[in-house]
Every structure is written in C-alpha cells, then in structure tokens.
Amino acid sequence: TRGVFGGLFCDFGDSFTVQDKDAKPAKAELLARVEVVQTNSGKALLVRTLEDNPHGLHSGDRVRLRGVQGIGDSVIFTVKAKTPQAFECHNAIFASSITKDSGRVQTLPGATFLEIKEPVVVKYQPLKEALLAPDMVATDFGKLDLNRQITLHACFHHGYRRGQSAGKEEASDAETLFDAAKSFGENVYAFLSARKAKSRFKPDSKLVRAFASSEETQILPIATIMGALAAQEALKAITGVFVPVRQFLYFDALELHELLPQNGDKTLLSAEFKQRLQSMNVFVVGAGAIGCELLKILAALGVSSTSESIGEDRSGKLCVTDMDTVEVSNLSRQMLFTEDDVGKPKATAAVSASQGINPQLQAKAFTKKLAAETEDIFDHKFWQKQSLVLNALDNLEARRYVDQQCVRHGIPLIDSGTLGAKGSTQPCVPRISETYSNGADDAPDKDQIALCTIHSFPTRVEHVVQWAKDIVFQSEFVDKPARVRELAEAAASDAVKTPSMDDEEPAAELLGELRLLVDLKTKAQSADGRAAVLVEWASKLYRDLYIDAVEAIFKQHPLDEVDEDGEKFWSNDRLLPRHLVQVDDLPLFEAFLVSAAMLKARALRVECSEASIESAAAQAAPQRLAALRSNQGRAGPSPESAVTYERVLDTARSLTEVLDVDPQSFEKDDDSNGHVKFITAAGNCRAAVYGISQSDMLEVRRIAGAIVPAMVTTTALVAGLAVLEMLKVVAGANSL
Numbered sequence: 001t002r003g004v005f006g007g008l009f010c011d012f013g014d015s016f017t018v019q020d021k022d023a024k025p026a027k028a029e030l031l032a033r034v035e036v037v038q039t040n041s042g043k044a045l046l047v048r049t050l051e052d053n054p055h056g057l058h059s060g061d062r063v064r065l066r067g068v069q070g071i072g073d074s075v076i077f078t079v080k081a082k083t084p085q086a087f088e089c090h091n092a093i094f095a096s097s098i099t100k101d102s103g104r105v106q107t108l109p110g111a112t113f114l115e116i117k118e119p120v121v122v123k124y125q126p127l128k129e130a131l132l133a134p135d136m137v138a139t140d141f142g143k144l145d146l147n148r149q150i151t152l153h154a155c156f157h158h159g160y161r162r163g164q165s166a167g168k169e170e171a172s173d174a175e176t177l178f179d180a181a182k183s184f185g186e187n188v189y190a191f192l193s194a195r196k197a198k199s200r201f202k203p204d205s206k207l208v209r210a211f212a213s214s215e216e217t218q219i220l221p222i223a224t225i226m227g228a229l230a231a232q233e234a235l236k237a238i239t240g241v242f243v244p245v246r247q248f249l250y251f252d253a254l255e256l257h258e259l260l261p262q263n264g265d266k267t268l269l270s271a272e273f274k275q276r277l278q279s280m281n282v283f284v285v286g287a288g289a290i291g292c293e294l295l296k297i298l299a300a301l302g303v304s305s306t307s308e309s310i311g312e313d314r315s316g317k318l319c320v321t322d323m324d325t326v327e328v329s330n331l332s333r334q335m336l337f338t339e340d341d342v343g344k345p346k347a348t349a350a351v352s353a354s355q356g357i358n359p360q361l362q363a364k365a366f367t368k369k370l371a372a373e374t375e376d377i378f379d380h381k382f383w384q385k386q387s388l389v390l391n392a393l394d395n396l397e398a399r400r401y402v403d404q405q406c407v408r409h410g411i412p413l414i415d416s417g418t419l420g421a422k423g424s425t426q427p428c429v430p431r432i433s434e435t436y437s438n439g440a441d442d443a444p445d446k447d448q449i450a451l452c453t454i455h456s457f458p459t460r461v462e463h464v465v466q467w468a469k470d471i472v473f474q475s476e477f478v479d480k481p482a483r484v485r486e487l488a489e490a491a492a493s494d495a496v497k498t499p500s501m502d503d504e505e506p507a508a509e510l511l512g513e514l515r516l517l518v519d520l521k522t523k524a525q526s527a528d529g530r531a532a533v534l535v536e537w538a539s540k541l542y543r544d545l546y547i548d549a550v551e552a553i554f555k556q557h558p559l560d561e562v563d564e565d566g567e568k569f570w571s572n573d574r575l576l577p578r579h580l581v582q583v584d585d586l587p588l589f590e591a592f593l594v595s596a597a598m599l600k601a602r603a604l605r606v607e608c609s610e611a612s613i614e615s616a617a618a619q620a621a622p623q624r625l626a627a628l629r630s631n632q633g634r635a636g637p638s639p640e641s642a643v644t645y646e647r648v649l650d651t652a653r654s655l656t657e658v659l660d661v662d663p664q665s666f667e668k669d670d671d672s673n674g675h676v677k678f679i680t681a682a683g684n685c686r687a688a689v690y691g692i693s694q695s696d697m698l699e700v701r702r703i704a705g706a707i708v709p710a711m712v713t714t715t716a717l718v719a720g721l722a723v724l725e726m727l728k729v730v731a732g733a734n735s736l
Contacts (some may be wrong), residue, residue: 005250253728454471603663
C-alpha cells in the first residue's frame, strides 16, 4: 500500500488447478420441458426449467439429465445458455442417435438437470513477463479508463524498482515519478491497446501527484483491505477453491486524498484531521465478526480517544451494543475474543480488547437490543450525540430500525454485511445518498419455501430438513410436551381449561401423550422396559409419517390425476412419493427409532440410557419393519374423536406425579441433546420417500441452524471499506 493506493500481484505458476471455482453446490433444478431442436451445429435438446427456477448455468458448463426418456445418467452434455429458464444441451454422439427432427421428449416426474463441477486449470505469468503484459482486475467500475489503470500500474512498478535499487523505499517527487510512469506505461499501453485504434498513452497526472505525495503514508483501512485480499488469495492457493486474481489488482481511494488537507510533509492525515477523529462520537451496532474488525481499526486510528493535544474533556466516546455473549464457535472469526471471554457479553469483551489496542480509547458497552422497547436507553439525547453510526448487524429488521433513527436525527450511517465470500458496504449520508431502507430489497426471500412444498411436494434436501425441524420436531418434542406442562399447571390450580384448549390439535393426541407418560413412568419398571415403550412409540410415529401420510397423499391425488390444463398432476415439480417400506430401509428405520426414542425420553424427562434404546431398537427393528411391510396398505388406528379437553384435564388431575416434562428448544451446537441427530434421521427418511439425496449431520446442522458460512477475510475487507467511507465523511465528502 502507498497512502490511499493498494496493489496486489498473484503468480500461481504455469498450471494451477482450481478444484472448485465458486464453492457452491452443483446446480440442479427441476425440468419443465425438454424438446429436440435444430441448431447450427446439428440436433440438440432445448431444456426449460420451471418459471420461478432459473437454471443459473453458463455456456460451456456441463450437465447430466435425469428422468428424461431415452437418456441415461452417463450422458454428459455441454451447455449453451439461451435464457434464464432455457439452455441447449449439446452432445455430438448422442445427437446422431436422435431419430426425430423436432418435438417434445417425454420426462418423468421429478426430471432434473445436474451440473457437473469440474476442476479448471489456469496459467499465470511470472512477474517479469506479466509487468509488460498485465491482466488487471477491476475493483471500481467508475475507474476503468485504461490510461488510469496503466498509470497506477506504472507508479507501483516504479516504487518496487526504486526500492530494490536503493536497498530501501525512498520517496520520489511527482515529476520524477511522472517521467518514469510515462516511459514504462507507454510500453504497457502499446501492448494492451494493440487491437484498438492507434493512440498514445496519457498518464493520469492527478493520480501521479497523489501517489508521489503519499508514498510514505500508511492508511489503516487501505492496509486492512489489501491484507484481506491477499489473505483470501493465500486461501485460494492452499485450498484450490475460487479462481485466483489474474494477475494484478489495484485499489485506490483518490477521492479521499483530494479531500484531505495537503501539508507538504507526505503524512496525509494531518494533526487537525486526527483531532477530528479523536473527538468523534461513534456508535458501533453489533460486536460480532464485522463489529470486531471495525473496533480494531477504529481503536488503532485513535477514534474517540484522548491525547495531549485534545484532552479528555474534548474526546469523543465510542459506544458499542450487542445483546449476545461470546461462544466458542465465535473464536475462529471474531478476533477480539479469546477463550477467557467465552460466556461474557460480546460488547463488554470487545470494548476491553479494543482498549488493549488503544488505552486512550473512550468507550462504553451496552448489552441491549436496539428496538422500540429500549428507547428509554437509546433515547433522543443519545442519538443526538452521535457523529456517525457503523452497522454490523445480521438482520434486516434491526438495520431498518437503525436507519430510521439515523434519518430522524440526521446522522451518517455506514452499513456492512457479509454472506460467505460475498460482502457489501453502503454509506448512507443525509442529503448525499439514499437511505438504507430505500435501497433495501422488499421482495420476498427467494429461499423462502412454500408450505405446500414442505408438507407434500419436497424436491430438495432443504425441504425435507425444514419439514423434520419445523413440523415433526416442533410437534413431538416442543408443542406436545408444552401442552402437558400447561395441563400440569392447570391441574395444580384447579383451572377449568388451559391456554391451548382453543387450538386445533385434537384432544385425543394429548390424551395419547398422557398415556405414554403413564406407560413410561409407572408401568415400565426398568430401563429396558422404558426403552421398549419408547421404541414402540417411535415405530408408530414412523408409520404415521412415512406410510400413512403417503397413503393420504395418493387418496387426495391419485396417480392418474390431471390438472385443469390436462397435464398430469404428478409431473414437473412434483416428485412421486413411495412407501418407505418399498426400499431396503432397515438402517434408516433403526436410526429413526433410536434418535426419536432418545429425544422423546429427554422431552418427557424419562431416565433411559442410549445403550438401552439402541439395544431395544436393534432387536425390534427387523420384526417391526416386516410388520409394516405386510400391513402397508392398512390405515393406522384413528384418534378417539369423542375425546374432549375436559376429559384430558380430568385425566391430568389424576396423574400429577408423571407430568414433569421438558419441552425442547432447538439448539444446533450441542450434539448431546440429540436435536440434529433426530432431524437428520427424520429428514433422510423423508428424502428416501421422495428419492432425494441423503444428508449427513454437518449438512443438516447448516440447513436447520440457518448457518451462513463466515469468512474472516470477507469481514476484514468490508470493515476496511466501511472505515474508509467513514474517513470520507469526516473529511467532508459531498459525494461517495
């Protein structure tokens, strides 16, 4: 880095293999239609996906088609993208076997394409050759002028050469740098513009003067940005994931340089500007991954700090709020925290660590949520004091609330966010830019899943996992035990009804839960006896979910049903379910029995060891599965329709000694609670019913826990960009 300029060069050798160019799962979408078409290169298949499901493929990608008549899974096609919902499939050998010239190809229900992700080999030039024939990655689409890019390339090249020849980096005046950049740049320009109209290289004199005047200065946000980019390239080299930079990347904030007072001493950040930073009141909202990076930079810059020149009375105050506590899983990406901080409030621990970086930092930690209910703490007086707000939040509602307060009080807001390797920074400055809420997307979440898809027509792993968590886990281990607890409280207080008596859940189901408690806590006298009861209960649940439920779907939608357009109901985006007993599912069945029985024991506070349940399941599974197969067409027993809540409550009054239960609350990070284990087993059984691929616990934990992979390189990058925008605001920017 040189002042407001940063440069990066990558050489990964003449043959570097990128194992995964985007770190995303292979694309797969359901097909709406497949037809034979004539193209310039011969016959091909035109594949259309469903209207709301763009294929996301690019020309040159390779795919397999599944569920298309006459095409085996081994046939590989090369893609030519046509529209977001259509692409051509080309395979010369397969094309020669197509007998018809055009027309629709029959597809089975649930027909899909599957992207084939293949390694990519990329070639790099060593620095000596790359300097005169550079590949340069654009970082700002407002700064794409070729003369400008080559000028910055030449300035950095001159700085490297001067440092090598002198044994150290010495500052150069603008005139010397301009001549060197012009001489070197002309050769580069001649190469890069060889295919264009003949013209001469014109160095960007303004950029050269700025580069020369700030060579001795390090601007911390610029260093953070370039360090994050370099670290990400190192990760690419180690893992082979993502395509590396080819080969030069330059970044500049010339607009900041033009705002700063020019002192002639090449320090760039004047004493007066530093005093402005020290006297600021900055509010950092969130002390997670981005919040920690922001606080590191702010502390090192001296924001809200005392000094000999400013004194404590004139120093600003840095406020931080976060209602969460530090967890072990935070330590890999939230760098202000250590193992000693686990269990402490994040805001408190982050302030303490920041003051370790800068003991003069004046900071205050809050552990409150920013919302209407805390406006007695974050009141009008509090907001009026703030010079600037930095958002480090992970949800839209909170962001909009902060934006609302900033608009109301005329405070500049800088918002940052990440999503894996993607990140964004948005400055929202009164009377200069749009507000955050104006720019936020109000469209529904594209990943939101329709209820009918979850209940009856799943097509993806995400669908079966959400079904297992939001429907089965919620019903059996949260809602039912919670209603038992309500009954216990009502029975103890002689109440005539419970809060849930007006719900739609049949009273007979609740009566069944009470009977299960009686069997487990009074009739079964041993651990083996309790294990047998739990396994029997789990087997009945299995039948309800995977056999009787399939029967119910086919009664509602027979195999030969057609819709109002005459199309088969079981086609396109509806996978045809099957009885789970139609496949060799003993391992799935046993895994379900064990995980369901264990979790039920936990929810009902029944003492029963995992070993007892595993033994009972292993002994019972083959016989119970055989019984299910032999009776698969018979509906299970119907609930007692005449049962009333009054009868259930009367029953509960006579069973108060067994009503001690523990409704569960989903927790993804504690494997000992059995939550993810059950959702994995239940989801995989559901997947088998619909022919969807199985998942391991790691994948289920990610989906059920809504985990977005966090990368510390991305958080560092967006934090550096956010503080860079802050410096522009402090310097008096009229545009960003």
